[in-house]
Amino acid sequence: MTDTETGRRLSGKVALVTGGASGIGKAVCQRFAAEGAKVVVADLDAGKCVAVAEAIGADAWGVALDVTRQDSIEEAVRFSIAAAGKIDILVNAAGIYEVESILEISGERTAKVFQVNIEGLIFMTQAVARHMVERGAAGRIINFSSQAGRRGEGPAVAYCASKAAVISITQSCALELIRYGINVNAIAPGVVxxxxxxxxxxxxxxxxxxxxxxxxxxxxxxxxxxxxGAAEEQAAMAAFLAGPDAAYIVAQCYNVDGGNVMS
Incomplete structure (x- = not known):
């Protein structure tokens, strides 16, 4: 039987998961490992990343990552390549949430949300995509958006704006990178x-x-x-998008939301 038939459709692949120390990112790391991938758990707290990696077992590593710092992004990519030899899959799950409404939100808080949720995702994607293009190998990039980014939910104006941007970024990157065999798609969780x-x-x-x-x-x-929803349900969709059955899926955003949004 093939790896796909035995449920290990990511065998031989290496995944770098941002926001991997908790929540959806952690569930993605665990699911990818169960599917046969080597996994790099990347998040702000190096100790938590290492703990998640150790719990997964062999072929998992933890690395500190601050997506608002270019040097940290580049170091996480270098670490992943040194540890696992390559990066086949990037999952951008790192993100922050702000509750403040339009009547309350400050420039400082808005800038922080955009810096993490938008700029961090863009420059993580850039760094990993450059590696994939240099290798001349196909790859997968999966971004986590939000249903809030599609329909707007107050009071969380900066967060909603940032997650709407993720969908547009996904589409732009997908159309540019598919020529190199790099599929870029997104997942829009509902409430998890x-x-x-x-x-x-x-x-x-x-x-x-x-x-x-x-x-x-x-x-x-x-x-x-x-x-x-459960974080594991989001991870299941990520595993599908990272696997061979999603080879012809490009620039899409999947709702995994219990029916909140119909499309």
């Missing part, structure tokens, strides 16, 4: 039960005078599927 949502619940609940968990319960009830 990660540590970030605990922060959102606390912030919005405080603003509205609600008890902890009430915002999450209200949001979950509004999802057609009737629940929050």
């Amino acid at each position: 039960d990660t540590p970030m949502w605990d922060v959102v619940d606390a912030k919005l609940g405080s603003r509205e005078g609600l008890q902890p968990g009430e915002v999450k319960a209200r949001v979950a009830a509004a999802v057609p599927a009737g629940r929050f």
